[in-house]
Amino acid sequence: MRTAKDKKLSVPVRAIHIDLKGMPPKMERLLQLLELYAASSYNAVLVEWEDMFPWQEPLLRSPYAYSKEEINAFAEKAANCRMEIIPLVQSCGHMENLLKHGKYRHLRELEWMNSDMTVTAESKEIICDMYGQVLALLPDVRYFHMGGDEVATLAMGRTAKENKAPLDLYLEQMSFPADFLKRKGVRPLLWADMAEKLPDEKLLEIKGNFDFVLWGGNDLEKRFRRFASLSCPVWGAPCFKGADGNSSDLPDIPAREKIIEKYMTNAAVIPLQGLIACGWSRYTTLAPQCDPVEGALDSAVRTGLLFSGRDPEKAEEVLEKMSFKRELTESKTLLQNMSSLRKDAYEKMLRALELSAALEQMEAYDDCKMAFYVVKMLRYMEKFELLKKDFHKHFDRFFPEKVVENYLNERIVPFRKIEKILLEAHAKTGNTLAVDGYKKYFNY
Numbered sequence: 001m002r003t004a005k006d007k008k009l010s011v012p013v014r015a016i017h018i019d020l021k022g023m024p025p026k027m028e029r030l031l032q033l034l035e036l037y038a039a040s041s042y043n044a045v046l047v048e049w050e051d052m053f054p055w056q057e058p059l060l061r062s063p064y065a066y067s068k069e070e071i072n073a074f075a076e077k078a079a080n081c082r083m084e085i086i087p088l089v090q091s092c093g094h095m096e097n098l099l100k101h102g103k104y105r106h107l108r109e110l111e112w113m114n115s116d117m118t119v120t121a122e123s124k125e126i127i128c129d130m131y132g133q134v135l136a137l138l139p140d141v142r143y144f145h146m147g148g149d150e151v152a153t154l155a156m157g158r159t160a161k162e163n164k165a166p167l168d169l170y171l172e173q174m175s176f177p178a179d180f181l182k183r184k185g186v187r188p189l190l191w192a193d194m195a196e197k198l199p200d201e202k203l204l205e206i207k208g209n210f211d212f213v214l215w216g217g218n219d220l221e222k223r224f225r226r227f228a229s230l231s232c233p234v235w236g237a238p239c240f241k242g243a244d245g246n247s248s249d250l251p252d253i254p255a256r257e258k259i260i261e262k263y264m265t266n267a268a269v270i271p272l273q274g275l276i277a278c279g280w281s282r283y284t285t286l287a288p289q290c291d292p293v294e295g296a297l298d299s300a301v302r303t304g305l306l307f308s309g310r311d312p313e314k315a316e317e318v319l320e321k322m323s324f325k326r327e328l329t330e331s332k333t334l335l336q337n338m339s340s341l342r343k344d345a346y347e348k349m350l351r352a353l354e355l356s357a358a359l360e361q362m363e364a365y366d367d368c369k370m371a372f373y374v375v376k377m378l379r380y381m382e383k384f385e386l387l388k389k390d391f392h393k394h395f396d397r398f399f400p401e402k403v404v405e406n407y408l409n410e411r412i413v414p415f416r417k418i419e420k421i422l423l424e425a426h427a428k429t430g431n432t433l434a435v436d437g438y439k440k441y442f443n444y
Contacts, residue, residue: 011267013143013235013274014307015044015086016300019242020052022281022289023407024062027070029398031077036297036322038081040304040315045078046145046276048088049134050285051097056133059101064400071137086189087134090147091127092117092154092173096285098126110157115150115284118158119169124176131177135184143211144181148174149191170194171206178209189213189235196223200230207232211273215239217259224266235274236263240303241296242280247288247410249339250332253299260306277303288410294331294398297324330394337387342411345380348373349418356425370426371434377419384412 016037018030025033037045051062054071066074078085090097098104099114107126109118117123131144154166154173162169178188192212195203213235214223227234238260241251260277267275277300282289293300301319302312319325352373359367388408395404426435 011272011275011307013044013084013086014042014304015046015274015276016040016042016240016304017046017048017088017237017276017278017280018293019048019050019279019281021048021050021285023292023294023399023403024052024064024281025293025398026400027066027073030074033293033297034074034077034081034083036318036324037300037304038083039318039322040301041308041310042277042304043082044084044086044274046086046088048145053089053134054137055130059103060097064403068137075138075140084143085138085141086143086145087138087141088145088147089127089130089134091177092119092148092170093151094147094149094284100286108157109153109159113153114286116153117173119154119173120158124173127177128180131180135186141186143189144186145189145191145213146174146177146181146210147191149193149215151194167194167197167202171202175206175209182209187211191215191237192223192227192234196226200226203227203230203232211235213237213276215278217262220262220266224270228270233273234270235276236267236272237276237278238263238303239278239280240299241291241293242278242283244291246283246290248290249292249295249335249342251291251296251299253302256299257302257306257312260303264306275307277307289407292331292335292395292399292407294328294395295335297328297331334387334391334394338391338411341380341383341387345377345415348376348380349415349422352377352422352425353418356422356429359425359429365429366431367429368431368434368437370422370430371438374422374426374430374435375438377415377422380415381419384415388412 034045051060052065053061054065054068055061075085093116095117096114099108099117105111107117107120107123108114109116135141151170154169155164159169174190181188188210190210190212192214193216195210195212207230211233212227214220214227215237217238224234224236238256240256240260244252244255263275279293279296279300280290281293298315298319301315305312305314305318316325319328352370355369355373359370391408392401392404
């Protein structure tokens, strides 16, 4: 197979994904990011609004949700940057922002799982209403991403009595809002993982209803060729961030670009409707935050340059020209410090918990070693507090202060809980003089 370097790429839509589920930027910063993305050769932005859209239902809105006026400003800026907006609003799976609330609990397919929405007339109407609200503020969009990925429980709960196959229920749920979009002249996009489970004859039947967006890094050539052989409109969606650990602080750029190159290789020989640089901020709505965009701007720029056939090594020039380089360097330094501190602390605290278990088994109740780990833990907590101040000083310019605090707490609170456990373990098995002893004699 030819590679992307062997043929000039011609992908009509080159989009960057803005996932607002985690660390949503202030609108002022988001508008600045649009300028950087445009300079990086993107011509579209896929916006996963989640709880940052000004939904009519207050339960669905974040305290920091953008206003209608801010959405209008975003649309105007995107137009000035010659970037089209592709909204993304989930429609069946990953419906946590809706289903986590008691008001909508009856729409869960399984009572105890708040991700998959059951297939009812009410659920379809809710999705269409949400789509209508988005289109009312963004009336000029050509594409609308319906999500629809990782739906696992249909026909297991409330729809089980209908005796329908899970994929039939899935298509029923997706087709209703898709028809709503098509009546408004908008083309529906769909994550392809569920559609890939369909037989060829069913794909042929529905290919006029959706564009299919392939994600993931396995068997790409085989998957792309299957859709192409059936003349299905297909997109590619590698990640520039948010795929290196569900609570990682920075993307692994070489790992990201290794997979991106696979997509580019396929894009060189299979006509694609578009490419999307995915930038997940949470793996799901109710998962920890990962990879703040401010620490991944170099990866975002490099990916945009790769999508357009330009040299990714020019990314530093783009960042410098657009006045993002200095801020990015500081962001990456702080995030790397956080990542290193967390890794070191987790390793030491796991050893401490193992030691505590061993001492209990040996019925050793006057040991000094637990104090060593208690002192270490106290030092880690001091470092976290200092780093926390630096985080706020830097990142509060780009994100609401509480958003930064939430990110920090997701990383620091686990260690506060471990600290409590260690202090209790030391009180049970340790020597009361040992903590001061380690400080006095070993300068810990």
